[in-house]
Amino acid sequence: MTEIVLTLFSAALINNLVLHWPLGVDPLLAANGRKQVHALGLATAFLMLMVGALGYLLDHWLLVPANLTSLRLFAWLSLSVLLIGPLLHWLARWLPALPFEGLWPLLLANAGILGLTLLNSQDDRGLGHAIATSLGAGLGFWLVLSLFDDLRQRVFNNDIPLPFRGLPIQLISAGLMAVAFLGLRGLVKT
Template sequence: VLMLLIGILGYLLDHYLLRPLALTSLRLFVFLPVTVLLIHPLLRVLCRQLPKLPFDGLWPLLLGNAGVLGVVLLGTQDDKGLAHMAALSLGAGLGFWLVLSLFSDLRQRIADNDIPLPFR
């Protein structure tokens, strides 16, 4: 959800604000504050909507996530349209979710099984 929202908003900012004013060299300085400003409200909404899921450690993880910023920068590099940006953002978000799920499952399996301490 975060990557999709930031991707679409970043594309709109780039297409309608930065390109007409010839300020494309300032993309990083525009997209970074937008990313930071959208993370906190989105986490609050998700905490209210899904109270059973743990969102405690996600703030630093998402704040330091260079993938969010990278998706916006890659998607706005070549103006291929809003649909391309939405697909790129959605795919990156799903890939990030998959990696987090796999690592969470791996940590759970390591904690549940009798694995020697040096291999944990």
Template sequence: MTEILLTLFSAALINNLVLHWPLGVDPLLAASGRKQVHALGLATTCLMLVVGTLGYLIEHGLLTPTNLVSLRLLAWLSLSILLIAPLLRLLARWLPTLPFDGLWPLLLGNAGVLGVTLLNSQDDRGLGHAMALSLGAGLGFWLVLSLFDDLRQRTSNNAIALPFRGLPIQLISAGLMAVVFLGLRGLVKT
């Protein structure tokens, strides 16, 4: 149980997919507005959990026994694409106050979903570990998305030199956030 909690904590904070491994940076830079950020964070967390878990089950239940491991990427990509629309409809029905309308392209272009599934296949420690890694990665993405949106709102009202306005200050801010999250590595000794 401790190992699963450590995996969840590590995936959310220490080995964050957006900051440690630059996966899912495109939705990070595209999302704006508090409600859209939380809608994207929730949808990405749910998608990572479902695709990561089902991808692990498909690999170990279907692809590995039949020696079709070379089709992993095709299976995971198809699974990810097919689950986006039903997941967004379900979340929109469940939480009608959040704007899930324009999130399909952001979820489709999020490489973090496939990255989690790939990490689950590399670290073959069981289904519980795969679920914890997927949930932790989704929660870490949501945390970074929320922090980055707050930082973006704070920098939009400040006097910033003209060459640094817009995307340059956002990339510098993301780099500084990555350094801060890198400082959390000292918390866990392996």
């Protein structure tokens, strides 16, 4: 039980997919507005959990026994595409106050989801570890998305030199956040 909690904590904060592995940076830069950030974070967390767990089961129950491991990315991408629509529909009915429409391209283009399934297949520590890693990665993505939106709002109101306005200051801010999260290294060894 302790190992699963440490794995969840490690995936969310220490081995964050956006800051440690530069996966899923494009939705980070595209999301704006408090409600859209939370809608995207919640949808990504649920999608990572579902694709991570189902991808692990698909890999270990179908692809590895049938010696079809070369089709992993195709199978996981298909699984992700098939789950996005029903997930967004379910979340829109469950939480009507959040704007889930229009998130399809941001979820489809999120490389963190495929990167997560690849990391789960490489670790091969069991289904519980894959679920904890998937949930931790989704929650970590949501945390970074929220923190980055706050940082973007603070930077927007300041006087930034002209060459640094827009994307350059956002990339510098993301780099500084990554350095701040590096300070958490060594807390959990998994």
